[in-house]
Amino acid sequence: MKKRQSKKTKRGIFVTLLREYIYFSLIVGVITFISLLFHNYLVKENVKQHLSDLTSKVVFNEVDYRDVEIENIELIGGWAEVLNEQKEVIYTLGNKKDKIRSYTELELLQHVDPLDNTSEYYYSITPFTKSNEQYFFLVKIPNDRFDFIPQINNASGKILKIALLTLLASCALFFVLFVVNVFFYAKRNAASIGKPLQLITSGLHKMRNGDLKTRLDFEADYEFEQIKNAFNYMAEERERVEKEKKEIEESKKRMLVDLSHDLKTPITTIQGYSKALYEDIIEDKAQFKKYLKYIHDKSIRVSTLIDELFVLSKLDDPSLPLQKEKLDIAEFSREVILEHLDLVEDKKFNLYVDIPEKEILYVFDKKLLYRAISNILTNAVKYNPEETNLYIRLKHYEKKIVIEIGDNGIGIPEELANVIFDPFIRGDKSRSGDGGTGLGLAITKKIIERHNGRLTLDINPERGKTNFIIHLPLVW
Template identity: 55%
Template sequence: MKPFHKRLFPRQEGFFPYIYLANLCIPLYFLLQEPAARLYPGLLLMLIFVIMYRQVFWTAKWVIYFVSVELVITLVFSYFYNPMYLYMIFIFVYQIVRLPLRWMYWLCGSFTVFGLYLVHQTVFPAQLFLVVGLAAPLFGGGILPFIMKASQRYKELNEELKRVAEELRKKSLEKEQLEESKKRMLADLSHDLKTPMTTIQGYSKALYEGIVEDEEQTKRYLNYIYNKSIRVTALIDELFIFSKLDNPDSQINKQEKDLCEFLREVIVEYYELFAGKEMELDIHIPAKQIVYRFDQKLLYRAISNLLENTIKYNPEQTMVFISLKESMEHITMEIGDDGTGISEDIAQTLFEPFVRGDKNRVNDSGSGLGLAITKKIIEKHDGKVYVDTKPSRGKTNFIVELPIEASE
């Protein structure tokens, strides 16, 4: 049994328990008219009744016993005091609805049988006018719980239908958004492919038709074609990786490795690029090992995408903050800077395909898929990645959270 609670009834029950219990005032009034020999046992029974009524709300395991005691006290009052006490059934009849159906059959059936016997013994045939008055508690106590149970079930079904309808609405909306996202993605992809392909076609046509006679200009045209072909190849490669990661059935190769050493190795590979832009690094990585199960190749790509964005979209001499920390629930990696910053409206869609941190850079060498790929990779590790545009330090902070339990 649960420990005693200071409150009379649970707060979530509202005023209903008090309203039903208030009906006890009527039988209490008539009980106070009894002589002392009958009054005090009656008050004790009524106190037990109130305690049982209260405990129904606090100890679900013993509800059947509490309700049974309430029913027995009602029948005792009706037999030894006055048959009209049968009306006490309406004080706790809604509690019977909490019971399984088979117990409702037993309790309601018992109440009806004993109630009819009581009426036969005490009322019939001398006080036939009372039979009409006692028909309500006998009928109500016998059938009302089933009506309430059916009403409650109808309400539950109605709520369930509303919930299912809401879920269908949300899924339909998500489907529409997904279709819209795919259309937008295809449009962006077509645009990003069309620009370099148009350049390749134009320059190759000029070379094929012999329009260009100068050797230096020919080399420049060939260099343009080569660079644009690399751009197209990189874009197709990124799109292939994104599509593969977007497939829920795709598997990743997780292996246990020291996450601290891994992050150091990634940073070292980009050190020269940071130095080339005279960026200052503030690195906080624990000296201890943090062993974690992850796909080294994919996580490298995710982190490198964040580092490349930091280098590409920030001016020279930007301060860059990189940290790794472990808590009870997460391993957190942060890559922040005090550079250009990202507006809040762009941050909302930054991890969607073909979205760039700076809308003026739509023609840069990026594919627009880097951060979308990063998000997919982190999600494959059951983690999440997001950007804080107003961090306590700097202007932009990319945060990667990997759950501890995912590595077990």
């Protein structure tokens, strides 16, 4: 399965969580800033609304301006002044904190906004007349006392209540925004972390229920990509193992059927001929000897079949030790060919041998490898017509040895090429009575595999129709 790559897969969970925590912290910072702005806005709005409690108009006493209660004003650092018609200070109530002795009309008008940060003081002016003279009652409060409401908590119980309500409203806003942030943060992480976990869990449940074709397909952080790839590999391996297990079971069943058939045929023949001989049905001496030969030949076939089954079962046992020797495999190959030379000449085959003259040392089981090569050579001679070209070639590479045995004979049908090394498979079904057991190539394949090699079949070689290739590694 092709793996999709993306920038996201290169990022680990640590980086993702770090990034998310940074986002979360930044958003919390923004929420805090918004809450403070909201708090400041409420403070200023309430200051404007309730400033009337401290204005000159409220605290001024028209009967006697010297007898004015300015205790609340003094608590927040303010004081009061009485100005004459020329805007000159003629009387002060409280602790005057500046040295201004007279004002202009413009100066008095520029300081009437308590939220004007450019002004140092807030002015509240109330004109009054006494003895037909024009006077002004001026209240001055530092502007910075309106920026933070707890500083005027002592001014009055009403202001304290406003401060507490403002603080609660700001905290409520912070809490709501924080909860919303947590919700979206959790939802975002659920998408990047929870979804892959959910898909992995679902895939495991499907695998447990026997759905071996289950595969995970999602994009996530590096760790989840590793889990996904490991899961898919595990699923593929399990599916492959189950498929091989099924094929082995089917092969065993087929092998038992074939074995029963291959044993039943000669045994039935033996039983029939032996019965005829036992009951003295055959009186002709030549016919009598012919029946005895049939019985002898069929018994040999049964014995051969049992022997090859025994060899095949032993080769399946990995604990069976090989009798390995370090020999010249080139010379060994020439000896095997020499021992089959009579068969080759009897069928008038054209033999082509390509084996290096130099010594090629290889560690192998001489008896088993002889049997493997002999099986291929015997089949080639046995099942092909006269004057067939037979090719035998040995190649020596840096890390392996390759032995090729091919011919241009009748060939092997393409539909049998993939199963030719299975037990009881023959190149031609019509050969079932030719004395062969159908186990030769299966044994050959097992022998090569016990040498950590490979046996393959090429049904379209350059110089013929059939080419068996033995690959033997030099290091194993």
